[in-house]
Structure formats: C-alpha cells, structure tokens
Amino acid sequence: MDIVNGGVCAAKGFTANGVHCGIRRNRTKKDLALIVSEVPATTSAVYTTNLVKGAPIKLNQKHLENHTAQAIICNSGNANTCNANGMEIAEEMAELVHKYTKIKKEDVVVASTGVIGQPLDITPIADNMEKLVKGLGDRSKDAAHAIMTTDTELKEIALSFNIGGKTCHIGGIAKGSGMIHPNMATMLVFITSDVSISPEMLDKALKSDIKETFNMLSIDGDTSTNDMVVVMANGLAGNETITGEGEAFNEFAKALNTVNIWLCRKIAADGEGASKLLECNVSGADSLDIAKKAAKSVICSSLLKAAMFGADANWGRVLCAIGYCGADIDVSKIAVSFKSSKGEILVCANGAGVDFSEEKAKEILLENEIEINVRLGCGSFSSTAWGCDLTYDYVKINGDYRT
C-alpha cells in the first residue's frame, strides 16, 4: 500500500473541481465542490444520527436507495437545514448537476455545510454551475478547499494498493472542525475508489470501519445535523468484483481503514481552535465496549481537554472521565501515561498517583500530538479515540460564528 497524489481524483475515472460561487462573502474562499465519476459508481453512505437532519441528507437517503451515484455536489457556508424550502433547494442542486453533466439527477449526492436555519439561495450555485463543470479535472485540492468551513487545513489523501494483480486506488477529502462527536454525524467525508465491489460488501466495509474510526472521534460533543461519509467505487481498476469476504475484501478494507484513520487524525488535529491532537489508547479492557466507552469519555472531557491545552499532567481528570463513562471498571487497577515525541511518562498506577517529574511531563505535553495511554489491567480488549484540546480559540470561533 503506497501513499499517492491526487486525493479523490487518484482513482481512475474520477474528476473534481471547486469554485467560489458567492454563498460566502470572502471571494478567496471556494464554496462549491463537485466530484464526478466517468461511470456510475457503487456507493455507500452513513449519515448523522441527529433527529434534526439537513435537507440534503434526506435527499441522499432517497437517491442512494439503489446504492448508485455518479456525482457529489457540496456547498459550504450554509447547511440548508431547518429551512422551509430546504428539500426544494437540495433537489435543485441535483437538477443543476444533471443539466450540465447529463448525469441522472438520482445519481447525484448533495451535501451542504455551514450555518443552520438560513435559507440557501440557489442563484449563486446556478450561476456558477457551468464554470464548475467545465473546470472538472485533476482538482481534488480545489474540491477539498471548497468544502472547508472553520477548517484551517485542507484534508486530502490517496493510496494505491493491489488486488489480484490489479492496481487499485482509494482517495478521500474531508471537512469538519466543530460539531463533531461519536456516533457518526460529525463531518463530510467523500471517498472515491476505482475498485470493483458489490454494494453489499462496500456497505459492510464502510459500516464496520466507521465504528473504529469516525465514531471514535470527538471535537466538542455536538453531533451535527448535516454530515456524512460517502464512498463511491466505480470499478474501473478492473479487479475481479469483490462479492464476499476474503483476501481482496481485506485488502480493500485495510486501505479504507488507512484513509479513514488518516482523515480522523487530521480532523481531530484541526478541531475548532485546537492546538493539539489527542489520542487516547485504552487497553486491558474486559470487552471492546468498555474500551470504547473509556476512550471516548476521556477524549470528550472538557476538563481534560483544557488541561492538555495547558500542558498540565492532570491525570486525575483522566480517572474522573473513566469513572463516569458508564462502564463497570475497577478503578484501582488503572495505569495512565502521557506520551509524545519527547517520550512517555507514567503518572498513575493502581488507580493512584505515582511520583513523576513535572518537568518531564511538561516537556512531553508541550508537543502537539499527545497520546493518553490507559491500561485497565483487566482483559485483552483495546480501543483508540481521537480528539483535541479545548482552547481560547474554540470559544472565540463559536462565540461569534454567524456574524
């Protein structure tokens, strides 16, 4: 498996583009993205679990009933959610893609991200659709840029891998900065692949993978209304179609997992206002469920997140978060260490503090990628969750987002 260039255009037959259409006032910020496959692609998607769902989500649920799509259109700057005419606008976005590309309207996935509850004007999208389509090419970065909201970094990756002697590709772009929390929801992730795979197996690969990746990611505990992970696989790699478990499926699942973990880490590191990526590894649990609950609880603790911002080795907050995670855990067996590129330091053993060098701990915690390693000392299950620190900038960004 190799990292390659090209993002969502690395896979054969995919082109993309991103333009500024005017939903956002800032003319240097692209706000409309399009990803197109030469041929209809087997497509699988997972959506937010929030009961308040953006209009595009509802449209996609209809469009993807047959597990087929050929294009994704996405605007940023407006979520098209909680608007009386939301469905109408989402339908018009799909219709516009059809008009300029001849792709069937039902094969268009629609996504919107931004402010909730402000009507989305279709005019700037309609006015710029011709330009968007004409510019389709090897422009994954433009699409990745156009879907960003409060993101500060573009998130794009692609891999090549081998299935039965055929070179296959998978690539993804993502946005997502605040309003990100376990149980999906959480962000926009568009993944393209030229692998040939049945709808059932693509669905299986995606749904089992997100349990260990995007559902283990939290920025601020808020589950968004609009977000989704979409995987399109157009089959142009020419591999024998994956229709069941086995080596080929495992290869694809591994590539998908690599892309998803990479995007998770990028999203966590670029969480709203974040100065640090936090990774909590829980091991020694009696069950996977316990490991996950503990890891997520630590990553979601506002108190711990603030302590990490301050490079403060306040391990009591790790124990506190484990204590209220809802799993039955013997706290007297817990060991905790903090780790970064500067080394690893044990701060708690058998549920109580151990002597450690505050100076060394500070040096470790001043880095921008921190591992919080928790050993529960019971069973053999483990799990990882990702998040970020809580900073002044998170408050700043969210204290005045609309204005």
Add this chain to the structure above:
Amino acid sequence: MDIVNGGVCAAKGFTANGVHCGIRRNRTKKDLALIVSEVPATTSAVYTTNLVKGAPIKLNQKHLENHTAQAIICNSGNANTCNANGMEIAEEMAELVHKYTKIKKEDVVVASTGVIGQPLDITPIADNMEKLVKGLGDRSKDAAHAIMTTDTELKEIALSFNIGGKTCHIGGIAKGSGMIHPNMATMLVFITSDVSISPEMLDKALKSDIKETFNMLSIDGDTSTNDMVVVMANGLAGNETITGEGEAFNEFAKALNTVNIWLCRKIAADGEGASKLLECNVSGADSLDIAKKAAKSVICSSLLKAAMFGADANWGRVLCAIGYCGADIDVSKIAVSFKSSKGEILVCANGAGVDFSEEKAKEILLENEIEINVRLGCGSFSSTAWGCDLTYDYVKINGDYRT
C-alpha cells in the same frame, strides 16, 4: 416562607466556622470548614455517581448508614481522592472532630474538594482543629468561604417557614464551579434545618428534589469524584415530627426546593469562567423524561454555550442539541425563544427560522441571565435545566489548575 440571614446557622442549634489551615498556600483563603449541631440530627445525603469516588464519600456512606450525623468537616484545596492513604486521612479528620468536640466519630460527615491524586497532609488540619472548634458560632459565611475552590462568589441562603404553628428554618451553603454535570456528583451542598422529620421522609424529600434541581445542572459535562448534598435536620424547631406525606411534608419539601433551586442558580451563574447564567425551559413535551433530556442537552452543548458567550442568537444550535438528546421528538413542531430582562424574542417556529431583529436579539443576549425557552408543541410536560456559557476564562482556569 421568608428569606432570613444566617445560612447554615439560621436553624436552631447549628453553629459553624471556617479558617485558613494551610492546605492552600494563599493565607487569605479559608480552607477548612466545620458545621455542628447541638444534638444529633437526622441526616440524608446523595453522592456522586462517578465510579472514582473520593475517600470521604466512602467514609460517609458508612457513617450515614444510621441516618444520623452531628457535624460536617470539609477542607478545600485537596480532594483526597485516588490516594493510597485516602481512607486513613478521612478517618483522621472525623477522629479530630471527635477529639475536640466529643461528637461521636461515626456522627461526623467528611468532605474534601480540590485537586485529585495528591496526598492530603493531615498536619495543617490537626494543627488548626482547636482554633476551628473554639470559633464555632454564627459563622456560616466563614464556612461557606472555606469550602470554595474556583468559585468567585460565596453561596449561602436561609429561609424560615411554618409547620403547624412552629417556626422552622432551613439554610444551605454550596461550592461548585467546574466538574459539574447532571446525575448528582457535581458539588458540595450542606443544608441544615431545625425541622423534626423521620429519616425516611427526609430521604424522600431530598432524593425526589435533586432530580429537579442539582441533577438538572451542568457546567461542563464532567461528573466529579467527590461531591455530595447533605441535609441535616435536628428537630429543635419543635414541630410534630413529619413521618408521612401531607401538608407539613409539603411545606418542608417546598422550602428545601426553594433552597436547592436558589443554590443551583448561584452555582450555574458562578460556573468556572461563566459570564452568564443559562436557564433552559422546555415545555410541551410528551413526557417528563423527554422534557428533561431536551433541557439538559441544550444546557450541555458546548456550541450553544459558546454562542451565548458571544451573545449570538444561533438557535440552530438549540435545535441541533435537541436533535441528539436521545428522545423521540418531532423537530418540525419546535419553537424557540430567547428571553432576559430586556424582553423575549421568538427565533424559531415549526422547526424553522423566523424573521427576527438581530439587534433586539443581541440586546437580550448581552444580559447576564438568559432563558432559552423551548416549546415542543406535543404534550404537557415541562422541565428546567441550568448552566452557563463557555468562555475564555473556563479554558484559562482549567488549562492551568494544578500549577
């Protein structure tokens, strides 16, 4: 029912004191409190649900098996939690109270609040116990001051009320600023009363009341390891002992509820770094459970809390929080308004935005007590939750708490 002076000393037979003993370095900050009843009092308590429990909690569970106590000792600056010798130290604190007051060791409630995982030195407590006991008197404020941690305001209230012609009193002090979240845990609250009531009815009054008061309070979603609500009722008012439901019980329950709501609001308004008290009133729910889930979810949303800090009428975040609260709610019926002393403004009806004056909304939201009123438009149940905004200062306080 009248508000009276005296805090925990308003009820007959109660004295209190607070001194600086030296657990904290700052010599102007009191850090050791004592509350004493002339006679043993019927006592009821609720504790944190966190699996990581401070040593004092475990001791109290033992001491209060007989529902009797005569003193509460409490230090701030150190939680005596996750320490190998924690139980020993908690026992010594009770023993010291016994030594200087002759109150039975088993009738002493022990509480500690502060940093987790640092051994608590008994020396400063032992050295100052004589002074603490000698100073016992009408010093509720000194005790209230001594239990504060990151609190910026002393929290004390007392009421007088009438049961069967006898004047009764109830008073309380509280601390609690961060690590506060629904499901108890949450803070230290010490309530004293001279009412005469059976242990069963006192327990009933407390446990049913906290469901609507302290369990509807969240500062930052973190459930603390040490906190508790203790109610002592020593019977010196001379009323006929309350042993069942009826008018007398209702009077007492009403007084307890008034004290608890008052303290809840004070704790929320003084949440770590808070600049605003938030109160979310949910009405029109199909069940009490739904109303509570929705109200708590709104109050706990980091995004909404940050928006309130910025006086930004971002009602989409209210809907978003209701959407992920876990209750089955028809979002298309929801109406939301914001209210303060400057007026009330409707911002969402039928689950979608309505035209409103941003200027008026800003004026309302710039006040320091904000009501978020949510009408679900279904049934007849309602609930209230309290919290505060998320500010730069929350991050500052928690980014560098230990050092």
